[in-house]
Amino acid sequence: MTPIVSFVNQKGGVGKTSTTLGIASAALTSSLKVLVVDTDPQANATAALGAGDHVEFDLNDLIEANTNSVNAVQEVITPSSWSETIDVLPASLDLAKRDGDTTPMVEFRLRKALQLVAPSYDLILVDCSPSVGKLVMSSLIASTHVIVVTEPSAPALAGVENLRDTISAIQEYGNPELEVAGVVVNRSNNTREARFRIDELQEALGSDVLRPHIPSRSIVSEAMGAQQPVHAYLSRSRDVSEIYDKLLKQIISTGKQTADNARSDLGGGARQ
Template sequence: MVRTLAVANQKGGVGKTTTVVSVASNVALAGFRTLLIDLDPQGNATTGVGVNPREVSTSSYNVLVQQLPLSGARIQNVLPNMDLVPATLDLAGAEVELVPMFSRELRLRSAISLVENEYDYIFVDCPPSLGMLTINSLAAVNEVIVPLQCEYYALEGLGQLLTNVQLIQEGLNPDLQVSAIVLVMFDARTRLAEQVAQEVREHFGELVLTTVVPRSIRLSEAPSYGQPIEIYDPASAGAAAYRAVTNEILEATKKLP
């Protein structure tokens, strides 16, 4: 059975793309057939695995707005075992273009359903908003992973995200669940980071992964080389952290119904 996961948080710059690129590539490198779908018009997940959005002719935009089959929009083997559905800037228009369209919330879901038997893991990178693109992602997957930055305002907006998850669960996708919260960009030198981490664990208990991803220069450098951290610098602390995050997510398979 395929596992489908979206990485979501309506705040920008909180580590969504870094998390999805790192985990998806680790899963692929572990030998699982993996599809990464970029649903953020910024296309950072696309560049993160070495594809230039300006050089692609079909993308997630065509899938959502024109209902092009996913098989016609994906780029195969961007990494061993990993296919990519890239995102381009025109996806920004899809937020508005989708509004009057038939079954607008379920377009990604139906596109995925035709290829899901080809994969073990399908990951979706969400944009920093709770609009139509994020709704399409959450309607299409069974699991949401929420990265939280260990900073003062980390929990701000989380309630809104969880409410949306619940609404989508009730209205569109009963299988949807938040399967993990990942604490990222942890700065061990500040007491604040420690306090935030503790507060999040008190609130969310076992949902919070044991692994905490530290702030790491190497993680911020990797995208400019178009490489996931495990390829860019496997010896770095950031790579080690995301290997542990990936293991925790793979482990969760055993707990799923």
């Protein structure tokens, strides 16, 4: 079973896209075949993966089409400019229309599309918009795992518990298999305020806070702007790249654990 991991927070600018891209960059150096799904009409991940200029169809068309055909989904997926191992299901501003779409069960269409292509990938990463609207619901319904990205500041943390209620509702009504893989703390620095906020988060959520935390590094935004994987900057990005590597390892091992549990629930043991 391919892990499908959504990166969420209704707060804007906390690092959902940069974390998605950092993990995709780590996956690239591990030679994993990855699909990055951009469910944010801002299309920042699409642009940073060099897929913004040449797309004919995007996720909005795919949701509208409600297709059962693998070929139709593959037609919307485009290679990134990073590498042939990283593909993109691109977004565009048109996708904003879908947040107001009242078609019954429209939130399940992304799930159906991703299930058709999931066997072709080792990992699927879903970059979400800063909301709790229909597109985020669609992403969570389509995912096996969710990672909440936050910063160690009071306003950023205020929304995290609220978000957990949304996730619980999705688990109850839309996707009982959805697992919380953890909270990633981005732009962590060693100030007293940051340490205090991280302790507060840890206390509220228990073991869900993933380590290491991602520090603030200008190379992260430089890589995004230059449409390059952050690992390409070698020594300039080494400390932050190693952190993305460690987070990727945790995501993969959580995914494996989930697959093993599913197999043993079916009575199949831990066969590969």
